[in-house]
Amino acid sequence: MLAGAQPWPPEFAARYRAEGYWTGETLADLARGWARRDGARIAVVSGDRRVGYAELDRRADELAAGLAELGLRPGDRAIVQLPNTVAFVEVALALFRLGVVPVFALPAHRALEIGCFAELTGARAYFGPAEHGGFDYRTLAGEVSANAPDLEFVVTDGDPGAYRRLADISAPPRPLPSPRGEDVAFLLLSGGTTDVPKLIPRTHDDYACQLRACAEVLSAGENSVYLAALPAGHNAALGCPGVLGTLRAGGRVVLSPTPSPDDALPLIEAEGVTLTTLMPALLPVWFELAPLFGADLKKVLLEVGGAALRPELAREMTDAGCRITHWFGMAEGVLCCTRPGAPAATVATTQGTPLFAADELLVVDDDGNAVVPGEEGELLYRGPCTLRGYYRADAHNTRSFTPDGFFRTGDLVRLTPRGELQVTGRIKDIVNRGGEKVGAQELEALLERHPGVAAAAVVAEPDPVLGERIRAFVVPAATPPKLEELRTFLHEQGAAAYKLPDRLDVVAGLPMTGAHKTDKKRLLREARP
Numbered sequence: 001m002l003a004g005a006q007p008w009p010p011e012f013a014a015r016y017r018a019e020g021y022w023t024g025e026t027l028a029d030l031a032r033g034w035a036r037r038d039g040a041r042i043a044v045v046s047g048d049r050r051v052g053y054a055e056l057d058r059r060a061d062e063l064a065a066g067l068a069e070l071g072l073r074p075g076d077r078a079i080v081q082l083p084n085t086v087a088f089v090e091v092a093l094a095l096f097r098l099g100v101v102p103v104f105a106l107p108a109h110r111a112l113e114i115g116c117f118a119e120l121t122g123a124r125a126y127f128g129p130a131e132h133g134g135f136d137y138r139t140l141a142g143e144v145s146a147n148a149p150d151l152e153f154v155v156t157d158g159d160p161g162a163y164r165r166l167a168d169i170s171a172p173p174r175p176l177p178s179p180r181g182e183d184v185a186f187l188l189l190s191g192g193t194t195d196v197p198k199l200i201p202r203t204h205d206d207y208a209c210q211l212r213a214c215a216e217v218l219s220a221g222e223n224s225v226y227l228a229a230l231p232a233g234h235n236a237a238l239g240c241p242g243v244l245g246t247l248r249a250g251g252r253v254v255l256s257p258t259p260s261p262d263d264a265l266p267l268i269e270a271e272g273v274t275l276t277t278l279m280p281a282l283l284p285v286w287f288e289l290a291p292l293f294g295a296d297l298k299k300v301l302l303e304v305g306g307a308a309l310r311p312e313l314a315r316e317m318t319d320a321g322c323r324i325t326h327w328f329g330m331a332e333g334v335l336c337c338t339r340p341g342a343p344a345a346t347v348a349t350t351q352g353t354p355l356f357a358a359d360e361l362l363v364v365d366d367d368g369n370a371v372v373p374g375e376e377g378e379l380l381y382r383g384p385c386t387l388r389g390y391y392r393a394d395a396h397n398t399r400s401f402t403p404d405g406f407f408r409t410g411d412l413v414r415l416t417p418r419g420e421l422q423v424t425g426r427i428k429d430i431v432n433r434g435g436e437k438v439g440a441q442e443l444e445a446l447l448e449r450h451p452g453v454a455a456a457a458v459v460a461e462p463d464p465v466l467g468e469r470i471r472a473f474v475v476p477a478a479t480p481p482k483l484e485e486l487r488t489f490l491h492e493q494g495a496a497a498y499k500l501p502d503r504l505d506v507v508a509g510l511p512m513t514g515a516h517k518t519d520k521k522r523l524l525r526e527a528r529p
């Protein structure tokens with residue numbers, strides 16, 4: 001296994017194999033079977049491009065061979081920051097086949113985040129667009145490379161500037177050693193990190209298991225048309241069943257460059273979309289604007305998760321005939337959902353039941369003891385897809401797992417008498433800004449780099465549109481800084497735009513708890529409304 005990744009203990013691995021969760025199937029074989037059976041079948045649609053299974057399969061082989069010729073080797077890491085384009089799919093498949101481990105970054109990440117991933121993983125390659133959304137990723141790659149001695153290859157989709165053009169990397173397919181089921185297939189970014197970013201190793205065995213199970217519960221198959229509107233490198237769009245699960249099932253993946261209604265909604269009617277994944281913040285906008293774009297949302301199974309879904313909104317939409325499955329998901333492999341056809345009340349008020357019968361859930365109090373059934377507590381999770389350790393994060397891992405391997409989610413839940421999950425809050429210190437997760441400590445440390453800031457505290461503030469937004473409290477060191485000044489400063493530090501505070505309070509001091517931590521509850525209680 002990849003150094004720095006934590007395997008499941010042998011007795012659990014044996015059980016998951018014996019019970020058919022882990023089958024040895026690898027992501028290297030995605031698209032291959034369909035390419036042989038029905039090569040002309042469309043696998044991926046992006047803008048004007050329609051790529052068949054045979055073409056995708058061949059390109060993945062040629063790209064893998066080309067990358068091997070450049071010197072990339074199994075076990076190397078490669079940062080993949082491609083937006084939802086054919087290149088994303090080609091690169092992911094090629095890396096899986098070569099045994100190179102993609103680190104899936106989001107297009108919104110900037111030099112700060114990508115630099116962190118490069119340093120943590122020692123990535124040898126970076127794959128990004130030349131430009132996307134008005135931003136030049138070659139400049140970002142240049143900034144990151146300057147401080148990342150291991151980063152040898154920058155590959156761009158589009159005009160490469162000083163770097164390598166993705167389309168030019170190709171060599172005659174050659175036999176490559178197949179990865180094994182237990183090998184790490186890729187690294188995903190955790191949405192639950194409060195300080196420096198954490199990465200989650202996902203194995204072929206565990207992710208193939210996730211893809212199969214998600215496709216099964218949603219009846220996704222060869223006739224499915226999956227719309228990837230959220231970033232393809234996020235677990236929700238990548239594999240629930242998402243892009244990879246749809247390719248596995250022989251369906252069609254339709255890629256939208258962004259989730260904005262004018263990009264995504266026209267694709268629904270044009271491509272006959274049957275399934276898509278959305279964060280709750282997008283739902284009202286899609287619901288309202290769908291008719292304008294001739295999109296009939298009733299024809300699409302809507303997978304909604306990533307942040308709290310307002311029950312009234314869920315009801316309004318189901319009353320209007322929309323089909324929603326409500327998900328509680330984590331990149332760490334925790335997945336619960338309401339099954340299609342569940343009663344409207346279940347969809348509106350619960351996040352359903354675990355994906356696997358082998359998933360073990362505990363709801364515990366502050367002392368780690370199981371709560372009385374139905375009471376609120378922290379959700380602990382253990383199962384065939386749930387990680388046993390973050391990548392290269394030993395100290396953090398001792399806090400994030402119980403001694404017997406349960407993962408501490410940091411989310412507060414209660415279980416209904418029928419065993420359905422209800423997310424009630426969280427204890428981890430993050431802001432869930434419309435589904436995008438911002439670690440409070442990471443942002444506080446960045447704010448405290450500003451010369452005008454002596455101390456900072458970041459809290460989640462309720463927001464009618466995003467669910468939560470970022471409120472920063474700062475104690476000034478000199479002249480009190482203004483919100484715009486701090487936002488510009490963070491931007492210049494290379495932070496992603498979704499991490500910039502929405503609101504600023506300049507305060508004389510921060511209240512402390514007995515444990516010398518900022519007392520954020522008191523801070524909010526005493527703050528102006």
Ligand code: OOB
Pocket residue numbers: 189190191192235236240304305306307308309326327328329330331332351409411423426432435437
């Ligand atoms: C998904 O994954 P991540 O890794 O970006 O974020 C996970 C966190 C959870 O720990 C929880 O705090 C929050 O997002 N969350 C929810 C939620 N679903 C996720 N909070 C309230 N209600 C929900 N339904 O966000 C993700 C991964 C796969 C599928 C769907 C979402």
